[in-house]
Amino acid sequence: MRARRGLIVAVLAVCTVLASALTASAQPARLSRYVALGDSYTAGPLIPLQRVDPLGCLRSTSNYPAQLALRLLVSSYTDVSCSGADTGDMTAPQSVPLGTNPPQLDALRPDTDLVTLGIGGNDYSVFGTLVGTCPGLRASDPTGNPCQRQFTVDGVDTIKAKLPQTRANITAVLAEIHRRSPQAKVLAVGYPRIAPPSGTCPDVLPFADGDYAWLNSVEEALNAAVSGAAADGGASYVDTFTPSLGHDACAGAAAWINGKDLKLTAAPYHPNFAGMTGLAAIVERAVR
Template structure:
């Protein structure tokens, strides 16, 4: 999520996160590696909503973009629910938005009324929302673990008649927090004088973790199997991680310069790996994954009122550090609508 892709081209702490202070650290650090790039080979569609919408995993690995607004039509255009029961599963990139608009639920989950589940549910084509997302979530929190008091395993909120599911998971499991900690280590009090070569220190381990988590038979496949078992008729949309960093050097800023060119390039590559893996897992299981893109910079370097994400100070956008803004969540909701 460090790279914001332009139109020509198609997260928290790790564990155990069982206290509010641990979760706060997860929200502030882990999402910083939401570094994203959309797979260039993905099929595309466009929708009028805060930028160009890229929809991947539509079964095509080549060529010409198509134009579609999905079965929801232009956002908010249908009068009757096409998806009567919607369950949102996932981590902080699905849970958070504007922290001045809490959505209720367990305090430790930090759900916002501005998150993409709530914004998608405002579409008349979407019916009742069960928002099971929770900041800091990992795969076990989806499948087996009561993450915080009042937040049972997210998968248990699915019903046989659930007909729409969105899923954002994996960033914390593959170590967003660890990666961000490495990239920003020299910016911390008492840290090294120069940036660490994080590709050398962590690259092989992170890539292996991505393969294990999202690869065939991995933990993400187990989630898809459980969704199919509990809600066999549900349409499932996976969401990739919104970009933090601008794609082009000329759109950079103080933060991008501070982490160093080598770490920025590695972050972009790792983000590509993560989002490719999200996409591959969705496609393998018969679903889609989405990521909004824009003709203008929407990274943490963008003007306050144009950002889809923030860096280490989210106060101007009322959101947690290294997380999506309400505008970014709006763009993700529109991408999902376009895919449907």
């Protein structure tokens, strides 16, 4: 009886050790040094409170990198994202009002172990061209697709035609990130949904009715370029387009994206605070 009792105790002890080991191995390694890179969809223009390093980057203390750093309890957090940035600003200084943002990749170190990259929408002025041109064309054909026609030449969508090069540009950035921070977990973060899959809200998003579907298709193509670059460049792609369904600019109180109007808490056509909170949760799930 004593021998049997001793055997049972020994087996239980071994099982406890094995369970503890398995539990420990299932837990992700603690990430300590996080660097955030990106454009205005990362920086969070006008979302309180705005940082001043430099002020012209319109970088928020409540953007998704800041919220992600808190969620992950990292010991070191550096956010060098900047509104207006494109892939060229990863390795070159970016001039902004009232200052200069240093090359974003200069923030990387050999011991950096987490990097998020949200870039591509400003390459070849894709994003600026859409929001700068399409609203002005709505009056000419409110129920049609005048913006799509404007940028279609000889049957070629000239906006989408630029995106393969955007993919190549992001791939090159990812290669440089890996070179500078070879141990880092690298996430290429896509862009959240701006327009709904159906329906319109011209008072908020003043595109012609038929251009809503085209805007969605352009954004999907842009995200495909980011996703493709992640696959090419050894990074993980974070899809924010799919989980932001129901949070587009037309979603009212549920919107993650501000519409055309400048607000004290969000720039036109950019994420608001709720959007940054939603993005932080999506990226956190990808990290964990």
